[in-house]
Amino acid sequence: MHIGEGDFDGFLSKMDYIVKTIKDDKVQEFRWFQEKASYIKDKMLFDYAILGIDRSFIIIAALIDFIFETISGEEKKSRYYFPIIVRKNSFDDSCLAIYDGGDCVYGVYDAVDDVEYIRCLDDILRSGRKIEFKSGSRLKPYMILNHDIYSSKRLNNKSSNSLTLLSKNEIVKTFRRMANGMNPDLEMTYMLRKYGFHDVQDIRGYFLYDDGKGTIYTLSMFSQYIENVEDMWQYTQKYLKELLKKYDGSDFVSFVYKNCGDYIGEVKKIAELIANMHIKLSLINEGNFGVLEPDESNIDEIINQIISNFNLLLDYMKNQDYSGDVESLIKEIMDDKNLLMESIENIKSLSPYFGKYLRCHGDLHLEQLLKKEDGYILIDFEGEPTKPISERSRHMSPLKDVAGMIRSFDYAAYSQFFAHKENGEDGIDLEKVENLLSAWATVITNVFVESYVNLIDEHDADLIPDEKYITAILALFKLDKAVFEAIYEVNNRPSWFKIPLKGIIECIDELKNISSLEVYNG
Structure with missing residues (x-):
């Protein structure tokens, strides 16, 4: 690709204008675009470079600022890396923009999957x-x-x-x-x-x-690229679909233990993998790694984050219409709001018992685990992508990863419930489907946490809180995750809003539970 830029001079001179003509609806269809629920007010070219050029196409690395308005009316800016390939007189349904240069018409495409890029x-x-x-x-x-x-x-x-x-x-x-x-x-x-x-x-x-x-x-x-059977989310969805077909009307928990021995075995192996990852990360003493003793400021940080995000969630929920079951969940949360704030403030007294802080995965869930014939591979260590890298690179409690897996089990259960409901499948009624899947999530969560804690205790018990405090502290990290999920769902996937709302309620119940509150006075 050694053709001169002159072949595309007309296009390059109009780059600022052409970026503005990129179709908003096409951009919002991309999974990676994180502001799907926001109105795109403007698009501005921040910078660009020519990566390659030929007579029929040019490849451009573009950095584009998206100016958008949130549901609450706030204006924000996000910068995206947007590599494009521009082809002469070539158009199809994936075309993001068309520019008529007079002598030639140009089609603009996302370049990431193009072999030339x-x-x-x-x-x-x-x-x-x-x-x-x-x-x-x-x-x-x-x-x-x-x-x-x-x-x-x-x-x-x-x-x-x-x-x-x-x-x-x-x-x-x-x-x-x-x-x-x-x-x-x-x-x-x-x-x-x-x-x-x-x-x-x-x-x-x-x-x-x-x-x-x-x-x-x-x-x-x-x-x-890891040759794999599928990720654990896909595997779990197929597994749960088959599990529902087997249900015989018996006690939910007993049925899960009787019929899910193979999945329980998988979860124990996954718990071992995650525990070994945390142990290995605790032993790295290079660069921004190693182990830290958390202090009150670390605990204040997560508590303040929960409070801030919770208040943001309340703003997002204003003046919105929801189904009856979601309205009921919101009312339950609002009724317990003051108790929730008091409970998480009380956890500050547990700061000496939080275990250690280290670099962790940061956004761990079932999709981040690839299932192979002989084990698993952990992927996507970038943390929560909406947060700045400085925050994602911080040391944190390994319980953040544990909480991520617990929330993912809950999501897997409700994803299958929604699929069953939408497909209108015959068999057990929806209430029993929901209760069975909830029982599955509870059993799997208990197995996962017990296996993880036992493995950590065998190698370095100081990495996590001891048995007396772990329930309350883990509830805090689950709440942090559930509130963050709720903000995402209300903005991007309202039909799934129920899942994190139920998670928030479960965390409230754990935090106000007598056995958990005794910790604060002990």
């Missing part, structure tokens, strides 16, 4: 060639391993980033929402491999956007 990145990575952006900033490639590629295709579009499968067992992961710093997914995966934890992907190389003034953004990385 992937070849271009691979060439830049292997050559070590730095690419200059219009602003003077640079795209810098860093190669760790040396391989070759030939073709590409899109993986399922469930990620908050973009995943493109290469022919030689590799994935290009594109970090869409730009955040200042080294992405934790890259950093954590690399360090775990380096220190002998091999249940993660290997990394071939990565790309940084460097403004030359101390600000860097991680744009993408080439990592190992």
